[in-house]
Amino acid sequence: xxxxxxxxxxxxxxxxxxxxxxxxxxxxxxxxxxxxxxxxxxxxxxxxxxxxxxxxxxxxxxxxxxxxxxxxxxxxxxxxxxxxxxxxxxxxxxxxxxxxxxxxxxxxxxxxxxxxxxxxxxxxxxxxxxxxxxxxxxxxxxxxxxxxxxxxxxxxxxxxxxxxxxxxxxxxxxxxxxxxxxxxxxxxxxxxxxxxxxxxxxxxxxxxxxxxxxxxxxxxxxxxxxxxxxxxxxxxxxxxxxxxxxxxxxxxxxxxxxxxxxxxxxxxxxxxxxxxxxxxxxxxxxxxxxxxxxxxxxxxxxxxxxxxxxxxxxxxxxxxxxxxxxxxxxxxxxxxxxxxxxxxxxxxxxxxxxxxxxxxxxxxxxxxxxxxxxxxxxxxxxxxxxxxxxxxxxxxxxxxxxxxxxxxxxxxxxxxxxxxxxxxxxxxxxxxx
Ligand code: KE4
Numbered sequence: 012x013x014x015x016x017x018x019x020x021x022x023x024x025x026x027x028x029x030x031x032x033x034x035x036x037x038x039x040x041x042x043x044x045x046x047x048x049x050x051x052x053x054x055x056x057x058x059x060x061x062x063x064x065x066x067x068x069x070x071x072x073x074x075x076x077x078x079x080x081x082x083x084x085x086x087x088x089x090x091x092x093x094x095x096x097x098x099x100x101x102x103x104x105x106x107x108x109x110x111x112x113x114x115x116x117x118x119x120x121x122x123x124x125x126x127x128x129x130x131x132x133x134x135x136x137x138x139x140x141x142x143x144x145x146x147x148x149x150x151x152x153x154x155x156x157x158x159x160x161x162x163x164x165x166x167x168x169x170x171x172x173x174x175x176x177x178x179x180x181x182x183x184x185x186x187x188x189x190x191x192x193x194x195x196x197x198x199x200x201x202x203x204x205x206x207x208x209x210x211x212x213x214x215x216x217x218x219x220x221x222x223x224x225x226x227x228x229x230x231x232x233x234x235x236x237x238x239x240x241x242x243x244x245x246x247x248x249x250x251x252x253x254x255x256x257x258x259x260x261x262x263x264x265x266x267x268x269x270x271x272x273x274x275x276x277x278x279x280x281x282x283x284x285x286x287x288x289x290x291x292x293x294x295x296x297x298x299x300x301x302x303x304x305x306x307x308x309x310x311x312x313x314x315x316x317x318x319x320x321x322x323x324x325x326x327x328x329x330x331x332x333x334x335x336x337x338x339x340x341x342x343x344x345x346x347x348x349x350x351x352x353x354x355x356x357x358x359x360x361x362x363x364x365x366x367x368x369x370x371x372x373x374x375x376x377x378x379x380x381x382x383x384x385x386x387x388x389x390x391x392x393x394x395x396x397x398x399x400x401x402x403x404x405x406x407x408x409x410x411x412x413x414x415x416x417x418x419x420x421x422x423x424x425x426x427x428x429x430x431x432x433x434x435x436x437x438x439x440x441x442x443x444x
Contacts, residue, residue: 012061012063012399012400012402013061013062013063014045014047014059014061014063015061016048016059016060016061017045017046017047017048017059017060017061018045020048020060021045021046021048024048032046036072036407036408036411037407039407041387041392041407041408041409041410042391042392042395042396042407042408043392043396044396044399046407047059047060047061047063047065047399047404048060051079052067052075052078052079052080053079053080054078054079054080054418055067055078055079055416055418055419055420055423056079057079057404063402064402065399065402065403065404066402066403066404066419066423066426066427067079067404068403068404068405068406068413068414068415068419068427069404069405069406069411069413069414070414070416071277071282072252072277072406072411073220073252073256073277073278073412073414074277074278074280074281074282074323075281075282075416076255076256076278076323076327076366076414076416076417077281077323077326077416077417077418078416078417078418078419081281081322081323081326083322083326084281084282084319084322084323084326086322087281087318087319087321087322088283088315088318088319088322090318091104091314091315091317091318092315094314095314096313096314096315097309097310097313097314097315098314099309101312102312102314102317104312104314104317104318104321105124105312105314105317107317107321108122108124108279108317108320108321108324109121109122109124109287109289111321111324111325111328112275112279112287112289112324113289115259115260115324115328116260116261116263116273116289117263117269118248118263118269118270118271118273118290118291119273119289119290120289120290120291120292120295121289121290121292121295121296122287122288122289122295123287123288123289123295123298123306123311124285124286124287124311124312124317125285125286125287125288125306125308125311126284126285126286126308126310126311126313126316127157127276127284127286128156128157128249128251128252128274128275128276128277128286129156129157129158129159129286130157130159130286130308131157131251131274131275131276131286131287131288132156132157132159132162132214132247132249132251132274132288133157133159133161133162134288134306135212135214135247135272135274135288135290136148136159136161136162136211136212136214136247137304137305137306138272138288138294138295138297138298138304138306139211139212139244139245139247139271139272139294140211140212141297141302141303141304142211142245142294142297142304143211143212143243143244143245145209145210145211145244146188146209146211147188147189147190147207147209147210147211148161148188148189148190148210148211148212148213148214149189149190149191149192149200149203149210149212149213149214149244150162150164150174150189150190150191150192150213150214150215151191151192151193151194151215151216151219152165152191152192152193152194152379152380153194153219153221153222153225153379153380153383154194154214154215154216154219154221154222154249155216155221155222156214156216156249156251156274157251158178160181160182160185160186161185161186161188161189162189162214163176163177163178163181163186164176164177164181164186164189164191165177165191172190172191172192172199172202172203172206173186173187173189173190173191173206174186174187174189174190174191190203190206190207190210191203192213193379193380194215194219194222194225194227194231194378194379194380195225195227195228195231195378195379196231196379197231197234197235197238200213200234200235200238201238204238204241204242204244208242210242210244211244211245212239212244212245212246212247212271212272213235213238213239213244213245213246213247214247214249215227215232215235215246215247215248215249216248216249216250216252216253217232217248217249217250217253217261217262217263217266217268217270218252218253218257218262218265218364218367220252220253220367220369220411220412221252221410221411221412222377222379222380222383222410223362223369223370223371223377223383223386223409223410223411223412224362224363224364224367224368224369224412224413225362225369225377225378225379225382225383226262226362226364227262228378229266229267229268232266232268233268235268236268236269236270239271245270245271245272245294246268246270246271246272247270247271247272247273247274248261248262248263248270248272248273248274249273249274250262250263250273250274250275251274251275251276251277251286252276252277252367252412253364253367254273254275254276254277254278254279255277255278255279255323255324255327256277256278256364256365256366256367256414257364257365257366257367258334258365259327259328259331259334261273262364265364265365270290271290271291271294272288272289272290272291272294273288273289273290274286274287274288275287275288275289278323278324278327279320279323279324280316280319280320280323281319281320281321281322281323281324282319282323283313283315283316283319283320284310284313284316285313285316285317285319285320333417334365334366336417337365337366337415337416338363338365338366340366340415340419340420340421340424341363341365341366341367341368341415342363343421343424343425343428344368344415344424344427344428345361345362345363345368345370346361347424347425347427347428347431347432348361348370348428348431349361350428350432351428351431351432351435351436352372352435354432354435354436355432355435355436355438355439356439357372357390357435357438357439358372358373358374359371359372359373359374360373360374360375360376360377362377366414366415366416367412367413367414368412368413368414368415369412369413370386370413371383371385371386371391371409372386372388372390372391372394372409373385373386373388383409383410386409387408387409387410388409390438390442391409393434393438393441394431394434394435394438395407397434397437397438398427398430398431398434401430401433401434402430403427403430403431
């Protein structure tokens with residue numbers, strides 16, 4: 012493949028935009044090389060400005076479950092945009108999308124729309140703190156919930172449960188209210204509740220997608236529910252990624268644990284900027300203008316974004332059988348990767364939840380961030396680069412999740428598996444496996 016135009020575009024972008032990108036992961040820092048600059052998408056494909064095409068398993072990090080330029084979503088956007096882009100006033104489109112979410116998620120009585128997953132999580136945390144009158148929160152090492160200050164936290168020293176900032180610019184005064192626990196480890200959560208009697212909420216990705224794909228064990232989620240109930244804390248499921256991706260009802264569709272608040276993003280915007288948070292009526296009633304907890308946004312519930320989200324969610328709702336197809340395709344892909352790795356003598360473990368898939372070039376199952384770190388290695392980097400050169404666009408970090416869609420059929424999956432077999436063979440030979 013030729014990448015001359017992307018190389019030039021990346022150099023030019025870096026003159027005006029920090030790192031040349033508007034979100035760090037896009038810079039390909041963890042895999043190296045120049046990120047392809049995309050000209051357009053069509054169905055399952057991305058086309059870069061050098062004319063190369065790729066089967067897209069990233070789909071804008073999750074939103075594009077119907078692939079690129081879905082005609083129904085495109086039609087909804089264009090029709091709505093012709094009536095005006097934004098009013099800063101209520102529209103029935105917001106009510107319609109809120110109703111679709113409330114009808115699908117039994118833990119959600121009311122919803123508030125925002126413009127990103129970060130904003131949804133930041134607002135849900137403030138709501139939990141306001142509703143409980145408490146300041147401390149618990150999050151899990153390896154879970155990502157967007158870039159709001161309280162959540163840019165890394166494990167403190169030693170066994171300390173209190174976090175320290177994971178980024179300059181985040182005041183330690185703030186992150187001392189964030190306690191860190193280990194994913195799938197209830198004992199570490201109990202230690203947090205012993206360390207603080209002022210815990211407002213526990214926030215968790217019920218299916219973690221930001222340390223690679225690492226589902227929570229159901230008994231772990233049950234345990235979180237029990238601990239929150241015992242201590243009067245709220246349980247927040249961050250379903251920004253798993254919502255509408257793991258099942259039509261997100262991770263909640265696969266387990267019987269119910270949270271007090273849920274955050275959404277990605278698929279509910281159909282590719283447009285939409286985030287949302289929702290939950291039980293008595294908690295949501297604390298939110299301004301009904302209650303005292305303030306939260307606002309100029310473009311929140313924007314009609315064009317609502318129309319895209321409605322088209323996306325309604326298509327999923329009217330074709331619930333799609334999730335069986337998604338799961339079958341994701342399993343076909345991961346089975347193919349496992350067979351390719353076995354033939355090449357490379358270690359590989361894989362995971363699937365609905366339309367989400369993940370793989371780690373390690374030989375032990377991954378249950379938490381410690382396990383996920385073993386997958387961030389030279390084999391992954393070589394695999395990613397070589398698959399890209401063969402026209403397969405995979406997430407550019409081993410800490411991300413891949414996605415199938417309605418337009419990635421078995422033929423494309425088999426084509427991808429064939430490339431994976433060839434690439435894994437090359438890598439194994441070079442490593443003398
Ligand atoms: P956004 O602010 O990026 O819309 O959402 C933040 C967020 C919150 N919660 C979960 C579980 C998420 O996965 C995300 C964002 N996901 C990443 C991809 N893993 C977004 C990609 C990026 O940062 O560019």
